[in-house]
Every structure is written in C-alpha cells, then in structure tokens.
Amino acid sequence: MSTFSESLWNNNLDIYNFITNTDFIQQLSDGCLPEEKFRYYIQQDALYLADFGKALALLAVKATDQSHMLQFLQFAQGAVIVEKALHENYFRLYNITGGPEKMPGCFAYTHFLVSTTAIQPLEVGVAAVLPCFWIYREVGKYILKHAATPNPYQQWIDTYAGDEFDTLVTQMLEITNTLAAQTTDSLRAQMQEVFRFSCRMEWTFWNDAYVLNAWKPV
Numbered sequence: 001m002s003t004f005s006e007s008l009w010n011n012n013l014d015i016y017n018f019i020t021n022t023d024f025i026q027q028l029s030d031g032c033l034p035e036e037k038f039r040y041y042i043q044q045d046a047l048y049l050a051d052f053g054k055a056l057a058l059l060a061v062k063a064t065d066q067s068h069m070l071q072f073l074q075f076a077q078g079a080v081i082v083e084k085a086l087h088e089n090y091f092r093l094y095n096i097t098g099g100p101e102k103m104p105g106c107f108a109y110t111h112f113l114v115s116t117t118a119i120q121p122l123e124v125g126v127a128a129v130l131p132c133f134w135i136y137r138e139v140g141k142y143i144l145k146h147a148a149t150p151n152p153y154q155q156w157i158d159t160y161a162g163d164e165f166d167t168l169v170t171q172m173l174e175i176t177n178t179l180a181a182q183t184t185d186s187l188r189a190q191m192q193e194v195f196r197f198s199c200r201m202e203w204t205f206w207n208d209a210y211v212l213n214a215w216k217p218v
C-alpha cells in the first residue's frame with residue numbers, strides 16, 4: 001500500500017517536472033543564470049524565509065504530539081538561521097542593501113502559508129508547508145546531478161542537496177503521514193488541495209525571479 005505522501009507526490013509530478021524544466025532551474029544548474037535573476041530570488045527568499053519560520057512556529061503551537069512540536073520549533077529556528085545567513089553571505093556577495101518589498105509571488109505564497117497554518121487544522125497547515133521542504137530537496141538533488149562545475153551557485157545547491165536538509169525533509173514526511181493516517185477523508189482532501197497550491201507557488205516563486213516580476217506601477 002502506498003503512503004499518503006507518495007500520493008501527494010504522484011498527484012503533483014506534473015508540477016515538479018514543470019519546475020525542473022524552467023529556465024531558472026536549468027540555468028542555475030548550468031551556472032549561466034544571470035546574476036540579477038539570482039539576486040532577485042535571494043532577496044525575495046530572505047523575505048519568504050522569515051514568514052516560513054512564522055508558519056512553522058504556528059504549527060508548533062498547534063501540535064498535540066510533543067515530538068512534533070519540538071520538530072516544528074527546530075524547523076522554525078532553522079528557517080530563521082538560514083534567513084540570517086542569506087543576509088550575511090549572499091547580500092554581501094551581491095552587494096544587496098536594504099530589504100525590498102515582497103513581489104507578487106512571494107507576497108501570495110507567504111500570506112498563504114501564514115494564513116493556512118494560522119487558521120486551518122494542523123494537518124492542513126503541515127501539508128501546505130511540505131512542498132517547501134520536499135520540492136527543494138528534489139530540485140536540489142536534480143540540480144546536483146546535472147550541475148556544471150564550477151558553478152557560481154554551488155553553495156546554494158549544496159544547501160538543498162545536502163544531508164542536513166535531507167533529514168529535515170524525512171522528518172516532515174513522517175509527520176505528514178502520521179497526521180494523515182489519524183484524520184478524516186475530508187481533511188485528507190484538503191491536505192491534497194493545499195499541497196498542490198504550494199507546489200504551484202514554488203513554481204511561481206522561481207518564475208517570478210526569472211522574469212523579474214514586479215508590481216505594476218499603478
């Protein structure tokens with residue numbers, strides 16, 4: 001019998017394949033991604049990670065299982081630590097000063113994650129944040145396999161293709177399967193729905209960076 005997380009993945013393979021074929025991921029992998037697109041991405045990602053940390057902290061508040069609570073707190077701490085590292089390393093490397101405003105994709109995704117974890121049942125919130133972990137791990141591994149070396153974006157690739165991140169994703173998958181097994185058909189359907197939406201937003205986030213999407217002036 002296949003697990004709930006396997007069904008999530010299989011139902012969204014189309015989006016995963018779409019993501020790995022985007023110009024952003026292909027060029028990141030080839031090392032020829034224009035620096036201004038990576039810079040846009042990193043700036044938006046710092047804003048994203050701050051809210052991602054809040055979404056994870058909200059899951060910790062809702063958890064009834066103490067082991068789950070501790071893991072969510074650990075993930076939240078990790079997101080904030082990575083956010084700080086992004087500021088320190090990449091912001092210096094790319095001469096980025098100040099924080100920009102959230103652009104459309106980042107705005108939509110972060111608000112979706114924070115509101116879903118705040119007002120929906122725990123299992124639905126967990127399914128909403130799962131693609132943030134899982135898609136990044138799979139994309140990181142995909143890039144590592146295909147990447148040109150040397151690659152100016154190697155540090156980024158190593159973060160998401162590495163063992164440390166892999167362990168977090170495995171933990172998150174176990175939590176998801178445990179919660180899915182204990183809940184109702186109706187909530188499992190909602191889990192499927194928000195998981196797919198977040199997968200779409202992962203695509204949107206990278207696409208926004210590639211096209212340098214910005215708010216219309218009026």
Ligand SMILES: Cc1ncc(CO)c(N)n1
Pocket residue numbers: 045048049131132133136202205
């Ligand atoms: C948009 C986005 N999704 C997921 C991750 C991985 O935590 C990230 N850094 N940024």
